[in-house]
Amino acid sequence: MKLFKWDFLKIIRDWKVRILLVSLFLFLASYSAFYQDRSIVLPLEELRSEYEDTQQIFHAIPQNHFDSAAGQEVYDKLARQQSIIGMQRYILGEQEGNTVSGLENVVSDYVDQGLELAENRLFFYEADDFESQELLLSFMPAKAEIENDLKFLTYLKEHNVDIDWNPMSPSLVLFNLVISLQVFIFVIAAIFGADRFSRDQEFNWSISQGIPYSWAHQWRQRTFISWGLIWLIVLAGICVSYLLSTLFTDSGTLNYPVPLYSGEETVYISIMQYVILALLLTMALSYIIVKLSTGLSWVFRNIYLTITIVTAVFYLPYVFALTGPAASWNPFLYLQIIPVLEGSWESLKNVTVTKLIISIAVLYIIVEIVFHFIFKLIPTRTGKLERRRN
DSSP states (O other), rough: OOOHHHHHHHHHHHHHHHHHHHHHHHHHHHHHHHHSSSSOHHHHHHHHHHOOOHHHHHHSSSGGSSSSHHHHHHHHHHHHHHHHHHHHHHHHHHHHSSTTTTTTHOOOOOOHHHHHHHHHHHHHHHOSSSTTTTHHHHHSSOOHHHHHHHHHEEEEEHHTTOOOOOTSSSSHHHHHHHHHHHHHHHHHHHHTTTTTTHHHHHHHHOOOOOOSSOHHHHHEEEEEEEEHHHHHHHHHHHHHHHHHHHHHHOOTTTTTTTEEOSSSSEEEEEHHHHHHHHHHHHHHHHHHHHHHHHHHHHHHOOOHHHHHHHHHHHTHHHHHGGGGGGGGGGGGGGGHHEEEEEHTGGGGSSOOHHHHHHHHHHHHHHHHHHHHHHHHSSOOOOSSSOOOOO
C-alpha cells in the first residue's frame, strides 16, 4: 500500500500529468459548446428536399406509364408519399413530438407515417412491371438504407420514443462525444505511460530497484494508477459536458435509437446502451495501451520514441483490413472500437462485438507474456541506489 501511495504521489505531482489531466477535462467538459457551433442540416430541411424530389418524379416519368394497373398503383403510392412527407414536415416544424396536440386526427403520427413511407419505397423495388422503375428508383434511397429506416422507426414505435427534431439534443451530443473519444484516449494513454519508467531510470526515482517489489509489479501498479486518473477525468468531463448541453436545449432522450453493427446486419439500441458499451470497451482497450506504453518506456527510456510506437499501433487495423476475410479473427484489427460498432469493417464479414471482446482479452494476454520475458531478460541493478546508466 505504501508503494502504491508512493507511485500515486509521484505521478500526480508531475506537472506534465496535471496539465494533461486539466486539458483533457476542459476539452471534454466544453465539447457540447463546441458542438453547438457546427453547421448541420435539420431533419426538417431533409424532408423539404425529399418533398421536392417527390414532385420531380411526377414530371420525370412519362404520364402514359401511369396508365397501366402497375403504373396506377405506383402513382397512388407516390401521391401518398408526397402527402406523408408534407405532414411529417409540419410535425417536425411544430417540435412537439410524434404528432401535434389537437391535430392528431389530421396529421396522424410521425412514426406510423414513416413506417408506411418505408414500406411504399420497398414496394417500388418490387414493382418490376412498372415501365419507368429504373428511373423511379433513381429518386429513392438505397434498399439497405430503407430497411435500416424501418428498423429505426420500429424501435421508436416499440419503445414509445418521439422522433428528435434537433440534432443538437444532449443525447445526440453525448453520442457523438463518445464516438470522438477513442482517438483522444489512445493518444492520451500513450503519452501518460510514455515516461513512467524512463524517469525512474534517468533520475533514480525508484527506491526499490526491483527489490522487494518486482519491476513487473511496479509496471502493473503504475499502469493502473495512470489508467484510473485518465478515466476519472474522462467520466467527469463527459458528465459535465452532458449537463452543460442540457442548458442549450431540453429535447432528446437517452432512449433514442442509434445503429449498432452486429455482424451481418445493423440493429438499433438506445444511446444509453451504446454509450455504456462503447465506454466499457474503450476503457478495456485503453488499459492495454497504457500498459504497453508504460512497459515500452522501461525498454526504450525515450518518451518520444514510445509515443510514436504506441500511436502507430492505432493505425494497424487499416493495414490488416486489407488482408481479407481471414482478418476478422485478427486481434489487432480490433484496436479501433468505433469502426467495429459502426460496421466500417463490414467488407471483412463477421466482424462482431463478441470478437472484439475476445480480441481485447487476447491483446491483454499478449502484452503480459511479452513483458514477462522482457523483465526477465533485461538486467536491473539490485545493489546500492544509484542512477542506472545506459
